[in-house]
Each structure stands twice: as C-alpha cells, then as structure tokens.
Amino acid sequence: MTGDYALELLGVSKRYRGFALKNVSFSVPRGYVCGLIGPNGAGKTTIIKLIMNLVRRDAGEIRVFGLDNRQDEVAVKSRIGFVYDSPGFWDDRTLQAQRAVLGPFYPSWNDTTFDRLAARFELPMRQRFGKLSRGTKMKFALAMALSHDADLLILDEPTAGLDPVFRREFLQSLGGLLQDEGKSVLFSTHITSDLDRIADYVTFVRRGEIAFSLPRTDLLDSWGILRGDADALRGVDPAIVRGRRAGRFGIEVLVSDARQAARTAGPTAVVDRPSLEDVMVLMAGEGSHAA
Amino acid sequence: MLRKLFVKDLQLNPHLFWGVLPFFAWIGYAVREDGAPVGMLTTVSALMGAATASTVAAREDRFHATALLASLPVARTTLVLSRYALAAAAGGAAFVTAALLAALLPWSPHPMSAIFDARSVLMAVVFVGASTALLLPLALRFGLVGVVGFFAVLQVGGVGLFFLSSAFGLREPMRAVFGGVEFLLKNLYASLSAPGFAVLVLAAVAGAGWLSYRASVWLVARRDL
Numbered sequence: 001m002t003g004d005y006a007l008e009l010l011g012v013s014k015r016y017r018g019f020a021l022k023n024v025s026f027s028v029p030r031g032y033v034c035g036l037i038g039p040n041g042a043g044k045t046t047i048i049k050l051i052m053n054l055v056r057r058d059a060g061e062i063r064v065f066g067l068d069n070r071q072d073e074v075a076v077k078s079r080i081g082f083v084y085d086s087p088g089f090w091d092d093r094t095l096q097a098q099r100a101v102l103g104p105f106y107p108s109w110n111d112t113t114f115d116r117l118a119a120r121f122e123l124p125m126r127q128r129f130g131k132l133s134r135g136t137k138m139k140f141a142l143a144m145a146l147s148h149d150a151d152l153l154i155l156d157e158p159t160a161g162l163d164p165v166f167r168r169e170f171l172q173s174l175g176g177l178l179q180d181e182g183k184s185v186l187f188s189t190h191i192t193s194d195l196d197r198i199a200d201y202v203t204f205v206r207r208g209e210i211a212f213s214l215p216r217t218d219l220l221d222s223w224g225i226l227r228g229d230a231d232a233l234r235g236v237d238p239a240i241v242r243g244r245r246a247g248r249f250g251i252e253v254l255v256s257d258a259r260q261a262a263r264t265a266g267p268t269a270v271v272d273r274p275s276l277e278d279v280m281v282l283m284a285g286e287g288s289h290a291a
Numbered sequence: 292m293l294r295k296l297f298v299k300d301l302q303l304n305p306h307l308f309w310g311v312l313p314f315f316a317w318i319g320y321a322v323r324e325d326g327a328p329v330g331m332l333t334t335v336s337a338l339m340g341a342a343t344a345s346t347v348a349a350r351e352d353r354f355h356a357t358a359l360l361a362s363l364p365v366a367r368t369t370l371v372l373s374r375y376a377l378a379a380a381a382g383g384a385a386f387v388t389a390a391l392l393a394a395l396l397p398w399s400p401h402p403m404s405a406i407f408d409a410r411s412v413l414m415a416v417v418f419v420g421a422s423t424a425l426l427l428p429l430a431l432r433f434g435l436v437g438v439v440g441f442f443a444v445l446q447v448g449g450v451g452l453f454f455l456s457s458a459f460g461l462r463e464p465m466r467a468v469f470g471g472v473e474f475l476l477k478n479l480y481a482s483l484s485a486p487g488f489a490v491l492v493l494a495a496v497a498g499a500g501w502l503s504y505r506a507s508v509w510l511v512a513r514r515d516l
Contacts, residue, residue: 055516077362
C-alpha cells in the first residue's frame with residue numbers, strides 16, 4: 001500500500017443473500033482512468049458502494065489516497081467526486097437550489113467551475129430535478145462531482161440508458177475534463193465501447209470476483225481471439241485460455257497470450273486482436289470457461 | 292457542519308415548514324375563546340414541528356437522496372445528530388410560535404404567564420422527546436416505510452385494542468382507551484408541579500433521547516444503501 005495509488009482494494013468481501021463479492025483486489029494509480037466492466041449483476045455497483053462506504057464490507061481493506069475509507073471517511077469523501085447510476089437528488093427542487101445547498105459541504109467547492117460546467121452542459125438551473133431527462137440529470141450529477149476539485153472521480157454506469165449521440169457527447173466532455181486536469185477515475189460500465197477512448201486500465205468483474213485488472217493496451221496487444229475448428233485449437237495451452245464460445249462456423253477462444261496461441265494452434269486457426277466487448281462476451285458469456 | 296445540514300433541510304424541504312402555517316392560522320382563530328385548550332394547542336404544535344425531522348428523512352428516502360447524502364463529506368453520526376437537533380429546534384420553534392400567537396393576538400384572553408408556565412413547557416418537552424425517540428430511528432433506518440409503518444402499527448394496534456375490548460365485553464371501548472390516555476395525561480400534567488417528579492421526567496426523556504440517538508447511530512451505520 002503506497003501513496004502512489006488513488007484507490008486500492010485488498011481482499012474485499014461482501015455477502016448478500018444470493019450474491020457474494022469475493023476477495024476483490026485491484027488498484028487505480030494516481031492520474032489514470034480505470035474502467036470497471038462486467039455483465040449486469042456482476043458486482044460493479046457493489047464495489048463502488050463499498051468504496052463510498054454506502055455498504056459495509058465484511059472483510060478486506062479499502063484505501064483512497066492512502067487513507068482508510070471508513071476511519072477517514074470525511075477526508076476521503078471530500079476528495080471524491082461521485083456520480084451514482086441513478087442520481088438521487090430532490091425531485092421537487094431546482095438545480096440552482098440543490099447546487100447552493102450541497103456545494104458548500106465540500107471544502108474546495110468552486111462556484112466558478114460549476115458555472116462553467118453548467119454552461120458547457122447547458123443545464124437548466126431553474127428547472128426541477130424531477131422534470132429533467134436522464135441525460136440532463138447525469139450532466140448535473142457530473143457537474144456537481146467535478147466542481148469541488150475532486151482528485152478521484154467515481155462514476156457508476158454514467159452512460160447506461162443514454163442515447164448514443166448523448167453518450168458520445170458525455171464521454172467527450174468527460175475526456176476533455178480529464179485531459180485538462182489529470183484526475184484519477186474509476187468508471188463502471190457494461191458498455192465496453194465507452195472505455196475505448198478514455199480507459200488506461202480495465203478491471204473485469206465476473207460473478208462477484210475480479211477476473212483480471214490490466215492496462216488496456218497490454219490487454220488488447222497481448223490477448224487474442226483464436227478462431228478455428230476443434231482440431232486446429234487442440235494444441236493451445238489451456239493455461240492461457242480465458243474464455244470460449246462455440247459458433248456456427250467453429251470455435252472462438254479468448255487467450256491471454258496471442259503469440260503463443262498462434263504458434264501452438266493448427267495452421268487453419270486465425271488469431272485476431274480482441275475488442276473489450278469480445279473480452280467481456282467471451283469471458284462472461286454462455287459457455288465460457290476461464291482459465 | 293450542523294449548520295450546513297440545517298440549511299440543507301430548510302432549503303430543500305421548505306413546504307414542510309410552510310405547511311404548518313394553516314395550523315397556526317387555526318390556532319390564531321381558536322384562542323379567541325376563554326376556554327380554548329391552549330396547553331394542548333402548543334403541545335400539538337411542538338409535536339408537529341418535531342415530526343418534520345422524520346418527514347425530511349422520509350422524503351430523502353423517497354427521492355433516493357439518502358445515498359447522495361451519505362456520499363457527502365459528513366460523518367454518519369453527524370447526519371444522525373442533525374436529525375435530532377432538527378426535531379428539537381423545529382419542535383421548540385413551533386411551540387414558541389403557537390404560544391406567542393396565543394399570548395399576543397389582541398383577541399386572545401389568555402395571559403402570557405398561563406401559556407409559558409413551566410408545566411406546559413415540560414409537557415411539550417415530554418411529547419417531543421418521546422415521539423422523536425420513537426420515530427426517528429425508524430425513519431433513519433427504514434425511511435418512508437419506517438414512518439408509514441409506525442403509524443400503520445399504531446392504527447392496527449388501535450383497531451386490535453378495539454376488538455379485544457369488545458371481546459371482553461367492554462362497552463364503548465374507544466372511550467375507555469381515550470379516557471385512559473386522558474387520565475394519564477392529566478395526572479402527568481398535575482404531577483409535573485412537583486419539582487422532584489419534573490426532574491425525574493426530564494431525566495427519563497433525556498435518557499430515552501440518548502438511547503434513541505445511540506440506536507439510530509448503530510442502525511444507520513449498518514444500513515446498506
């Protein structure tokens with residue numbers, strides 16, 4: 001555990017009836033963007049709630065900039081900008097009223113920053129929160145999260161339910177802000193294309209466990225999808241197989257070492273560079289069996 | 292931090308506080324008569340004021356704003372403390388408003404000394420303390436469901452008591468229940484003139500409030516949002 005990390009989770013567990021988060025460990029270095037991906041119900045939101053101390057962990061350790069998220073709760077939360085997957089503000093109050101009341105809770109709240117973001121996001125400050133579209137609600141939540149000079153942004157499925165045009169605009173806004181200010185970000189999503197532009201690290205959650213946590217470029221450069229028939233794939237080392245899917249025209253196998261797989265597979269097999277979506281589908285999809 | 296939490300509650304829930312104005316208007320009208328139950332009116336006002344703390348918590352739960360609040364850089368114990376402080380402040384403010392109306396309105400025949408007497412104030416403190424101690428832990432732990440559930444249990448309990456009384460052949464069971472409550476309250480009011488008893492009651496209310504606060508802190512700390 002060092003101060004080089006914005007966020008560190010070590011052996012974190014949480015048990016609910018019918019679902020358990022088991023021994024979750026990963027970290028986000030300072031100044032980097034980490035995408036937390038996984039299918040619905042994998043445990044992404046639970047991980048985020050644990051970091052925010054909205055739910056109590058059963059075991060493990062969570063540190064934000066080296067501080068324990070429970071013992072130093074106030075100091076930790078003053079450094080986090082948080083956007084929840086369904087932002088809960090007061091439906092019958094205007095954005096202006098909520099900004100005026102909630103902003104001062106943060107020691108480094110900056111009205112000028114908020115006004116700049118509100119103008120950039122075209123927020124209707126005199127409207128009641130409940131009257132806004134989901135996209136505008138998200139923009140308001142993002143403006144609030146970004147206006148107190150937070151060092152770590154935690155965004156839980158901020159693009160879920162947004163139309164593609166707005167999603168692109170949202171990500172562009174976010175990307176621009178991150179580039180300008182060098183924040184650390186944990187961004188949970190099940191829409192993997194969201195991460196293609198902005199994520200430095202990718203952490204994959206599956207059935208309450210961390211399947212991997214890697215730099216995105218390492219993942220996409222070294223992993224591969226091997227396509228071929230069963231005979232062609234027979235020689236591939238099972239230790240590098242991370243997922244598998246049978247299709248109409250053969251078998252697709254996700255491997256964590258594309259070069260080794262290319263050497264050992266039969267001549268009819270083809271190795272392709274995977275997308276994040278391929279990785280998620282093959283690791284989480286029906287019939288997968290990770291190594 | 293408590294001041295910021297107060298401002299938040301006042302500014303994000305203004306209609307809860309303005310909503311009691313018609314009641315105060317009615318008090319202004321009711322106190323014109325010599326026999327108006329001023330003590331009861333001020334106590335009910337204090338109760339209504341104190342109940343806003345639970346209503347504020349229930350509203351936050353309804354708008355799913357509880358998680359947002361818990362994500363602010365505020366300790367959960369401070370959040371809980373602010374609810375108790377709000378109940379006390381709003382209850383006190385409502386009591387004073389009702390009492391001032393009764394004392395200062397030109398058509399009110401009630402003298403200031405009769406309204407602000409120690410026993411009336413103590414009765415209000417007992418009611419506010421007891422209701423807050425009962426209701427707030429439920430509102431903070433279970434939100435809107437807790438508040439509604441509390442009154443539902445009271446209602447079901449009342450109906451149950453009615454049937455139970457009928458089953459035992461008691462005539463006019465509701466009158467018996469309300470008569471019993473009235474008897475208790477009258478006795479409590481009369482006994483509060485004894486300083487020793489008043490101190491004992493105040494200590495009991497303070498103890499109940501402290502236990503309720505500790506229970507709320509414990510419940511809120513264990514609430515998964």
